[in-house]
Amino acid sequence: MVVSSQNQEHVELKWWEKALFVQYLVLKTTASFKKTEIIELSPKVELQFDINGYLTIEFTKAAFHFSFLVDILNIPANATWVKDGVTGAGGNGKGNAINQLSNPYGLFVDDDQAVIIVDWGNHRVIQWKKNDTNGHVIAGGKGVGNGLHQLHSPTDVLIDKETDSLIICDSNNKRVVRWSRRNGTTQGEIVINNISCWGLAMNNHTYLYVADNNKHEVRKYQLGDTNGTLVTGGNDRGNGTNQLYKPTYIYVDQQQNVYVSDRDNHRVMKWVKGAKEGIVVAGGQGSGNALTQLSLPLGLFADIVGTIYVADSSNHRVMCWTQGAKQGSVIVGGNSSGAAANQFNGSGAVNFDQHGNLYVVDFSNFRVQRFPLE
Template structure:
């Protein structure tokens, strides 16, 4: 940074196909493990590697006879290459010459199993492939193992939803804050929503249950008794009703005691647990939306979560279980509980809020005064917090009603009747109080039944203070 001149690190020896030359390179990435550059040498139809070590004068061929254009590498060092001659993307283990098709490969075309001159590629932590599909004027998403892609940008009919020959792209994937193990937060919270007593004015909340913090620190709140979803942008003194707010009822423009909400960024919509109506509904966030649509009916839902692959997770307090749903699926797959009400390792008791990490591990807080962890595909949960009966000791929880898990596996719990937020490091036998724990009250360092919690990208902590009818933010110090 600050240089006035660049440094040639590969090629620069004229136009040609010698190992010290490049011909129309279109993409490059750094392979940190080998401290080398991987280059799409497009007009030579090859992918080459150049060491970054001082004195390197030529590269080596990794792949030959490939119509490469874009490159990406995932966390496991698989290399992804877009081929604009075969209209496909392949994944290669380094040293492999054939690769595996992960997108397209069915000739040039506009069907969902086709690409037409794919350009650049992005791969997330779940090996989901995103592709700028040049001649189709769209961006496609291909989940791992999928035979068809999903259009996530472009391919539409008006100016703001269209693309024209898209090239580069980057995907802002689900970000779970990497919170230091010794992080501390201000002990006095700042009210970011509500705090003006209970009521239905736009500067009030009435028994808020849960919320979602967006990337710009907008807080979207399930305002339970007001039968609405209301959002507060950072610094606003009044919120904006974005779903419901038309009285208690079961019409498509109404909600009945919403208990949870999340943002589905791909469809620019809210997904809401409409608890009193025993349904999960979707409301568009676009201007002018006046009603929602039913995703799943006849479910006594309470908590919601969505993973990186857009699977929806729903806790059912009547069936004492959590299920995972592909959007559009009405039945789902059991991922936790489902063996009747109880406190055994295969059971849950009225599961409330849930959290799902990037490995599709499900964390559940339930009326057993505990948090359990259910790894993908397992039939039993593991207790990771509480399960020592209700109480206020550091080994106990009392009706936990919200949780968050960071990238280190540290669990943060909204300890409802203890009016505190607790941190349980991975494999810890007891937690520590990070905010609250000062008795119930209206002070900036107090809660009156803490209902839900989350963090923004900066590590600031947000907490629903139910009977103070407010949401508090505690800044990371």
């Protein structure tokens, strides 16, 4: 990621996305770009984002003070996507071959546009590199079970770049597990036990957020913490603004605000950091297919200005809700249930690559669809 600073230097931060601290700045002269100086910061400098996504770094070496806008995905307000998706993984019927999926749910898109998919029905996590016709199993796939080499109906995954590992919701084993991405890894380790996890998120402050589908809450955990801190819900199931009912996928922004797909309340909730109650930011008008409604929402993403992208699973569509909007708009799908390129049969997790292309899990068509940004 390359950004410009206020003093007209050319600055590159390495691995900022999942890091709490930065250790190196690469400085190049603006005029010719011929002179390069790598400055090592000791101690490492903490990353601090403001509400607009600006990152300020202050350090004494060479008396520099940088304030610049980082390359957090900010989708243009009038963005549209190609309506016919391209199958990026699966699409060869239900099965356990390496070119097949079985009711996939979770999804993560890596920096190189590799798609990492939680293959729920095959009890595995599988990776499809861009333009590949076959996937590669990177966790599980050893049959259903609770061994450390096994998964049981996993639902979500993310990459922790600090440790170069996968963090997986191993849902029916009631645990969160970590699998190294190093070649030769054959088993994971338990990070959190005795939790009915469904969705995961991690922010730049290295907290891991987990949605507990049975306790109707979201907790955040620091490394080594097994109890966590309650951040949303936790007041039994219900439709109050301090309650959730079967939370699924979650998203955490740079200010540690938490967005939750509150599935059985057919809404998306936002909890501002430290708040005791949430705010309905999408849906909440009962189950239905009007533009004011959602029906069993799943996948969730929020951009830097608070625009929400949500998989409206039972309406077979993905919707966009701008901040403060009373109704959303359909960006892909919404053409009833089906297997055509412009249809879903249950829309699941959603994610974007660094170019703004949209990826959607089409779970009952056993595929992942990619929708290029127009």
